[in-house]
Amino acid sequence: MDFISHDDDAITEMLKVIGVDKIEDLFKDIPKDLIINGLNLPEGLSEPDVLKKLKELGKKNTIYANSFLGAGCYFHYIPTLVDFVVSRSEFYTSYTPYQAEASQGYLQAIYEYQSVISRLTQMDVANASMYDGSTALAEAAIMASIITRKNQIILLEGVHPEYIEVVNTYCWGQNITLKIVPLDKVEDELNQEIAAVLFQSPNFFGNIEDVSVLVKKITDKAPNCLLIQCMTDPTCLGILKPPGETGVDIFVAEGQSFGINPSFGGPGLGIFATKEKFLRKIPGRLVGKTKEINGEREGFLLTLQAREQHIRREKASSNICTNQALCSLSALIYLVSLGKTGLTKIATQNFQKAHYVKKKIKEIPGYEILNIKPTYNEFIVKCPDVDSLIQECKKLNLLPPLPLSKYYPEMKDVALVCVTESNSRESIEKFIKALELANNKGGRN
């Protein structure tokens, strides 16, 4: 395939206008010994042939009828409106809207995204997106370090293990020290040298923390320290108190649950929202509303660009340029399609279905729910034989829960189970069956 339109006549004429004999003449500035003799790659494929090849490759990925796996990436129902809007090529083939007058459509959509995130989270201001939840958390930590002029960060246990690794890498880049601390020990570690405390709720193990109490504990002891909350499945905000009402300074989340396909973990969406007072230190793009210079009409444009890398260069607090714009458009359409009724119902179903499964598990001997705190759509279960459970799930065409030993080798008997509104009663019954079968095979009770 190729996407070039010129025929030979066009090329000949163009060469004449330029004033050279052949295309090779246009590469005369390149030293001769650097010019290669073509690439050692196969011939190009036509559309049907490339489709066939990819379908063959795709067969090696298993698609399950239902999933009980979460751990940072979630199966939720995606309204058809989402793909309808993001497939409009005026949106997806456009560039970053630097020329505001020709990009009012997308700019208004991003403004609406910033608004809908503000409304949902009750945080004062949201940016146009970061790469994903993990990098949003890392950049929030750096932002806190810049604001407070301190370079020590505390991270509470319960943050997604991959997120912890990412924050670690970013902090190392900036010579910021990171200390990981159990939640109940946080007060012992607080002092006036800490830039921020990072925590996740609902956390990696499913626990919902009492965020208001946690915030108060920390601000009492270290009033200048910033509080940063992250979340991996923000659909819980359909029911849970929003971060803007609990006092956190910066809220970040993985927005994949808002209308974005799992797609093997990417692209995702880094939701990033803060209190008003940190506005001029926020990384990433911001869309603002303003009026015409010579008129009364209101319009939208990228604003506060002096914070960003293309102006501030080495003095910028972040290097982010391309973000996840189309994914933020997906999230916007998801949230406005569901509306308050839909969001409340979806969150309720996640709570109810996970609760239902927990109750059923409690009836099976050999299994133990380990969460003491309330949970959303994920919880951890001690199992007689995690490997057996995984096998039984797969036989019933269910994507099994996560064996926690993947991240915590010492927790080899524990599984992280996820139940969302997309799990039908039928799939839940199958899952219970898998648990029972694994029990009979596994533990000696």
Place this chain on the structure above:
Amino acid sequence: MEHEFPSELKYLQTHEWVRIQDNIAIIGITDYAQHQLGDIVYVEFPEIGTTLKKGSNVAEIESVKAVGELMMPLSGKIIEVNTGLVDNPESVNSSPYGTGWMLKIEITNEGEIDELLTVEAYKKIIEAEKK
């Protein structure tokens, strides 16, 4: 483009002006600097009481298209900042030597005053930059 440079002030190569009043110095950016930056949208000040050496960055001046840094022309302690610029940053453009002033400092090293530029020396620097 004709810029204004009051002759009773002292200047810095990095386009700050200084008005000395006993042991206090009032600091701002020159007419040339405000023109280069364009419409000022925000000024970020340090905390009152901070002591800084001559040549350090003391404030950031943001316009729509650029960010400028205010340098300390003399070593000193920040005793006042122009909070009027929070609501009216455009004063830096319209009145860079008047209502657009930025900081007042208590001078800690009077010897540094002699190192400041006269208006003639500063004008020469502008001419060279324009070329």
Place this chain on the structure above:
Amino acid sequence: MDTKDSLIFEKGNKKAQTNFVPKLDIECDELEEIIPKKFIRDEIQIPDIPEVEIVRHYVKLSKINYGLDSGIYPLGSCTMKYNPKINEHIARLAEFSQIHPLQEENEGALQLIHNISNMLGEITGMDGFTLQPAAGAHGELVGLLIMKKFFETKGVVKNKIIVPDSAHGTNPASAKMAGFSIIELQSNDYGEVPLDHLEFAMKQGDVAGIMLTNPNTLGVFDRQIKDITRIVHKYGGLCYYDGANLNPMLGICRPRDMGFDIVHLNLHKTFSTPHGGGGPGSGPVGVTNELIPFLPIPCIISAENGIVCSHDKFHSIGRIKAFWGNFGIILRAYVYILSLGAEGLKRVGQIAVLNANYLKSQLQKKYYLPYNRVCQHEFVLSDKDMPNEITTEDIAKRILDYGFYAPTIYFPLIVNGALMIEPTETESKNSLDNFVEVMEKIYYEALNNPEKLKNAPLNTPIGRLDAVNAARNPILHD
């Protein structure tokens, strides 16, 4: 357009919207049994909106937005090439879109990542790749962290990075995020890096390396590139290639042969994945053999028993993003490379350069061309010598009136009033001729009717906006 009642939220009403909620098919308990009342929120401030209203609203917005499928997008340094529709179709297939990053049966996905790594290796000459970074700037950070780790393991302190004054803003910003400070070199009259200044800077002994793009942001190929990389290596530094401008080099020339140790690519530029209005992108990083141990984890490598995943943390810089990278974007680029093949990729390089020079040779007759050399994929004009004090911004806004998107303006910084034009290889001769015609018309307007440019745009849904007020009094949500 009065925005207040044209925001989506104004289209809501009191009718409950339940089109997208599955029927609840299990027995429920009281919500307060599951979650304490104090954790439960008040009403969400997002209205219910009828489905038809949502569709009309976003269709209307799409119509006042200019996309690449609408017409030429001559933005320099962005490589706005056609986004093949087959890529979109394949990315949506369930076998790719419905797979979970942590599922075990992922051989197809890992194989895909491995395959494209090999192809990118062949295209650039680099030995090993990571597909983890989510964007070019993210790739830059990765590359710089690799440099940092490389010198740390050697026990050597090198905390400076050299960039030319023509560099894209992400270069110094990324260097800072990796803990380096910047030395900026002034380009010479040819727009190239001055070797004597380079050697002087390297001699100081604390420079970790150089970040360059070649062709550079002026669109010219630095003829001394091998000398540049030789000098940096001589003093123990590493050479980083910003791959934003790789398009004209496809099948023609390779960064590895130029002497680079680390390369990042922009899949959303060179490899046709859609810009999406600002992302998502993907910024893979390729390195020489010596630097492979420093790549971020997880690293997908080929082993005797198939594709495996290495989590060897010892030398790696660590993890830089959750999961595997922007897989949906990587997949689109993979399909593109398979579609084009060796011949197709080489054709891209050739025609990208042909199209740029075709525009340049005509436009330089009217507009000032500061670096009068053969260009590669892009070239930079300036508003110097424009009649009636017409600025680059005026020209750009007037281009919008003719129904085209404007080129990149005021970048690179080393050209006053820069107007940076990159047509890419997918523009037809017709499209290029139309663009030239419009640019010529605009020049004559500048001469005879300058108010048309000063007040432009006049034909777009909205006129020039007050950016100053927007920055002084930001309104960022409704």
